Amino acid sequence: MFLSPIPAVLFESLCDDVHPPLIRPVYSGPPHFVGCHRDFHPQNSWMNYKVGFIGMIKEELEQDLWGTLEKMAKLGYQGVEGEVIVGETAQATKENRKRLEDLGMSCVAARCSHYKEEELPQAFETAHAIGAPFVADYWAGPETQEELDQLAEQLDRMAGKAEEAGLRLIYHNHEHEFQPKFGKKNHIRTFDYLYDNTEKLQFELDIAWCHFGGADPVTVIRRCGDRIPVLHVKDLADDGGRGYFAAVGVGVVDCFGAMEAAAARGTEWMVVEQDRPGRLSPMESATASILNIREAGLHPVGS
Numbered sequence: 328m329f330l331s332p333i334p335a336v337l338f339e340s341l342c343d344d345v346h347p348p349l350i351r352p353v354y355s356g357p358p359h360f361v362g363c364h365r366d367f368h369p370q371n372s373w374m375n376y377k378v379g380f381i382g383m384i385k386e387e388l389e390q391d392l393w394g395t396l397e398k399m400a401k402l403g404y405q406g407v408e409g410e411v412i413v414g415e416t417a418q419a420t421k422e423n424r425k426r427l428e429d430l431g432m433s434c435v436a437a438r439c440s441h442y443k444e445e446e447l448p449q450a451f452e453t454a455h456a457i458g459a460p461f462v463a464d465y466w467a468g469p470e471t472q473e474e475l476d477q478l479a480e481q482l483d484r485m486a487g488k489a490e491e492a493g494l495r496l497i498y499h500n501h502e503h504e505f506q507p508k509f510g511k512k513n514h515i516r517t518f519d520y521l522y523d524n525t526e527k528l529q530f531e532l533d534i535a536w537c538h539f540g541g542a543d544p545v546t547v548i549r550r551c552g553d554r555i556p557v558l559h560v561k562d563l564a565d566d567g568g569r570g571y572f573a574a575v576g577v578g579v580v581d582c583f584g585a586m587e588a589a590a591a592r593g594t595e596w597m598v599v600e601q602d603r604p605g606r607l608s609p610m611e612s613a614t615a616s617i618l619n620i621r622e623a624g625l626h627p628v629g630s
Contacts, residue, residue, distance in 0.1 A: 377596055378596075381407070382409075382600055383600060392411065396430060399432075405432055406433045406434065424458050435461060435598060437450050437451075437453040447485060462496050463531055464496060472509055483524075490527055498529070502541075504517040505518055529554045531556075531558070532557075532558055534581075535559070535600075536561075538563065539566070544585040555589060559600045560616075561575070570603065574601065576619035583625060
């Protein structure tokens with residue numbers, strides 16, 4: 328039995344008028360680097376998250392894994408999402424995990440792509456080996472209500488299995504999960520349906536794809552943040568076309584507002600991502616992103 332949740336559309340319409348804001352508004356214009364500074368002390372008790380990264384510097388990691396990870400650690404990154412430290416043997420992976428931890432970093436999540444239930448045992452084994460608390464599912468695209476019903480049931484069942492293994496399954500969105508297409512009036516979004524019709528499934532909200540899909544990440548986090556332990560902090564250079572990315576804090580996505588809202592709801596990881604480089608090189612983007620987060624007062628250490 329599921330309790331009747333507040334419908335997403337109604338929640339969004341009431342959020343600003345009825346409910347007091349969960350966070351102090353600082354800047355109402357387009358989110359950008361200058362003007363988004365937060366007056367928070369780094370030891371603020373609710374800043375109990377860590378900052379990691381995913382992708383971005385794939386070529387650099389392939390060319391010099393440990394030299395690159397050391398650079399990222401010095402910049403202030405505390406974790407990496409993915410399986411970059413998986414070695415050829417179990418012992419090699421164990422040694423790599425220790426070496427990563429010596430840098431002050433840890434792994435965020437292992438991968439189980441395209442909701443393939445048969446991949447779970449291997450994904451669980453990998454997650455335990457690298458010390459990751461999450462297993463991430465990065466894609467699903469239901470086209471009919473029946474497919475959406477089946478997806479919700481399957482993902483929640485998989486999340487239950489993850490829980491039994493001492494892990495948490497997180498679902499990563501793209502833009503289509505925020506485009507209304509289900510229900511009698513085609514007003515129900517995939518993300519909202521999954522949230523409302525599952526119990527154990529948790530989410531890895533990608534705020535750039537959320538924004539590009541037509542939703543406000545801050546509003547989504549305020550409604551669903553109790554089940555968003557990982558946030559993909561990603562910015563878009565503009566809204567004009569799919570796939571134009573920017574360093575965090577210089578584009579059109581309210582990255583800092585989303586981070587504040589997520590921190591207030593208990594999100595554990597803010598994972599910086601940029602699918603492809605813009606004007607900067609991948610390493611320059613990684614550097615600019617975390618410096619902007621620090622300047623905004625939102626890095627939990629050394630802001």
